[in-house]
Amino acid sequence: MIGEIIDWFTSSANWQGADGVPTRVLQHLGYVLLALVLASVIAVPIGLYVGHTGRGGVLLVGSGNVIRALPTLGLVTFLFLLFTDSDVAAIIGLVVLAIPPILAGTYAGLQAVDRAVVDAAEGMGMRGGQRLWQIEVPIALPLVLGGVRNAVLQLVATAAVAAYVGLGGLGRYLLDGLAILDYGEVAAGAILTALLAIVLDVVLAAVQRALVPRGVRLAEAGAKKEVSA
């Protein structure tokens, strides 16, 4: 087993051309990024609106839960039959599945902002937009990015499954390997997909840490100390 995996990774054929590792990794990354951007463009404004105004929170949480319960494979195959195009079907599926975590993160982030802080901002004469961008968004940023991280994990996983309807990327190794019972290739695909997810998650975790305002980080550390004391 281990031998087959090592053979696969050391075979230079697997590192070149349209089916080589670099191409597949870049494809996979490309799908993830494209879907992430499209999903953010849709989900972030909705999350900000609902979180800021408090209107439609129940609807948002409810519909988010329904989408979360959608089986990935069912959605992708359904969309493929509808559009009869692997890339279009897969990207739409990816976007749909990435929306709930981003939406939930944005909404939860704004909800978690201390009411007293928002009240003070309003009482000092900040208008709605000033309150949103100067106070609520910076404080909510960690949770918003937490939502983005979850979305990315979801996207890496779903893009692999979408190989079933013909999408490129790392899922190809998994499914093509299974089809011809080449376990070396299957395992290599699994390892690469897992590695990609882990690396992306670590990078985003670092970004998340870097973007949290210092004062908010201190406040969180203080709250933790109080709990443990």
Added chain:
Amino acid sequence: MLERRAFAADLDYGRAGPSRGEWAMGIEFRGVTKKYPDGTVAVDDLNLTIEDGTITVFVGPSGCGKTTSLRMINRMVEPTSGTILLDGADVRDSDPALLRRGIGYVIQHAGLFPHRTVLSNVATVPLLSGWEKRKARERAAELLETVGLPAELGKRYPAQLSGGQQQRVGVARALAADSPVLLMDEPFSAVDPVVREGLQDELLRLQSQLGKTIVFVTHDIDEAVRLGDKVAVLRVGGRLAQYGTPADVLRHPVDDFVAGFVGKDRGYRGLSFLSAGDVLVEDVPTVRVGSAPGESTDWRLAVNDEGEPRGWLPPSSTVDGDLSESDLLAGGSLYQQGTPIRGALDAALSSPASLGVVVDADGKAIGVVTARQVLDVIENHPQGVTR
């Protein structure tokens, strides 16, 4: 009228602070009612005039509409009917955001922006009003000093301050508006009692310099009588039960609700408003710490070289050599001459010799009083000499 003032406040931040009362504005509630869609009445036909340059406290149990009343002044809550006049102008005629920038606002837990430094927190309103950054920060630094915080705290974040310091920053942030009106919604109720007392003293000190019109909300009647020039007691359902000076409310509650709310020991608390000017201060034998005391069958007050009281030497006690502080019984509370009579009674009751020590403004002992003498004064002034 108000718009002009609010506008002026926007432009004239830089100028020196107002002398007492110069910019102050009265506030008037005219038949103000707030009813929520679910039928709850938070405020019921409130009629009230708040004089400029004074501290008016709204006090009452939870659900009495005190916070709602306060929040209607800066339009955080809109009344269902009635009018609120600020310096004679209906608050509804001004843009809410501009109105609020011209009114200081302090809340429980301070509501400081956790992602901004203390200095930028305080500079919020000047920056909103379009000041240039450097000037706003200079003003903020000044205000930190005004509320008694060291300048180096300005670089810290709110999470790095104690509860009491955060509350001071909250006050400084509200003062930055340099507005004649300050709204304070239970600002000190989340800090511990010792810190709270310090903050209350600080507020009274600030007010004696600034002469703002302050509307203060609390559920604590002690805080209300301590801070208020006037106290408005509200009952559940948002109706005004009584409006008057603290002494009035304590001495002549209009009904059982107010009597019950101001509490059982309101008689004793009322002494806070009675001057002790007529209490006879008697001489007391003293001994000096550090010299030989000799002998006596009386209680003797030990004082140091500055004449400040250090403790009591019981009758017929023997001391080897010079008197040291370890030979003494700890004294009770001290009564400073000229302050309300409540302190004199407490000094007498807490003294091991049953003699309350009276000191002057410098802390020098000038004599003693007994509880009997204090009670005589109180009985001879049944209506009290109010401050």
Added chain:
Amino acid sequence: MSFFDELGQYLGSASNREQIVDTLAEHCYLALLPLVLGIVLAIAIGWLGRAWPRARGVTLVLANLVYTIPSLALFVMIPSLIGTKMLDSINVVVALTLYTAALLVRPVLDALDAVPPAVIASATAMGYRPARRFLTVELPLAVPVLAAGVRVASVSNISLVSVGALIGVGGLGVLFTDGFQREYFSPIVVGIVLTLLLALVVDLLLVLSRRLLTPWDRTTAPVRTEVAV
């Protein structure tokens, strides 16, 4: 032929109906057995984390790592990790058990941390031994926080099972591969709808059992600090 005619025809066939019932039963088994096993595993890990604080950080990192691995990759890696056959349903059970446990480790630890120290101290003072105290005092008090995590895990499991269809064990997921191969909407739509319904029913059962388990905690709405009136 309209979609509804097609659906009628599909559901009219006895063999199709039999397939639907069979796959639904398998889906329940594949989603719910791991849910139960995962809860038990997470509680055991939580107990370990409480008893031995050094294990805490390690288990949290491991849990996060497992949770990061894409589903398809984990499904195909399990056989080589534990030596099962590729098409064995145990693979899906093990993978989903790991996901459930990974998801629940943090809620379990948080929930146990939230048990008031005074309660633990008084239980100890009354003579409870640690194991009994954990099972009869700390664990029940942790249920409300834990329940929220279990609901998320159940929805996630029910939706993930279908990915197993790509390695031959997928409950309702088989309807998706079926529909895809035969270019036939009906099985896909039936599969999606049944997955959503199953998620909904299980969620309602979880809410109900949480209420029965925690009669002292009837307020289901989250308590939020309100501006004093």
